[in-house]
Ligand code: FES
C-alpha cells in the first residue's frame with residue numbers, strides 16, 4: 406500500500422504495510438540510519454524521532470499512523486535548539502559509544518523547544534525514557550543546561 410510521509414521536509418512515498426514500524430520505514434526504506442534500534446518496545450529511546458515536533462518512539466509507531474505528518478529524524482534536525490544542543494554535546498564531549506545519542510539529542514531538542522530554560526526536574530522528566538548503557542547521563546544533563554544558556558545568549 407502506498408503511504409505518503411514527509412521526512413525532513415521531503416515528501417516520500419513508501420510501498421509498505423501500514424503496520425510497519427516507522428523505524429524500519431526510516432532505516433530500511435529511506436536509508437536514514439541515524440535513528441537506532443534498541444529495544445523495540447518503547448523502553449530505551451534509541452529510535453526517537455519528532456512527529457510534528459513532538460518526540461515519538463519510532464519502533465512502536467505504525468508508519469500508516471503518521472502518513473502526511475511532519476517527521477524529523479536526526480539527519481534533518483535544524484534550528485537554533487539543534488545548533489545549541491550539537492555545540493553543547495561537542496563542548497562537553499557527551500557521547501561515549503554514541504549508540505543512544507541520536508535519540509538523546511532528539512529528546513533534548515524537543516525539550517528545549519518546549520521549555521527554553523528547563524529545570525533539573527524538567528530535564529529528568531523529558532529524558533527519563535532515553536536509556537544510555539554507557540551512563541552518560543551526567544554529561545547529558547550538563548549539556549542541556551549549557552545549550553539552554555547558549556540559547557539565552
Ligand atoms: S528501540 Fe524504540 S524505544 Fe527502544
Ligand code: FES
Nearest residue numbers: 503505537538539
Ligand atoms: S553513549 Fe553508549 S549507549 Fe549511550
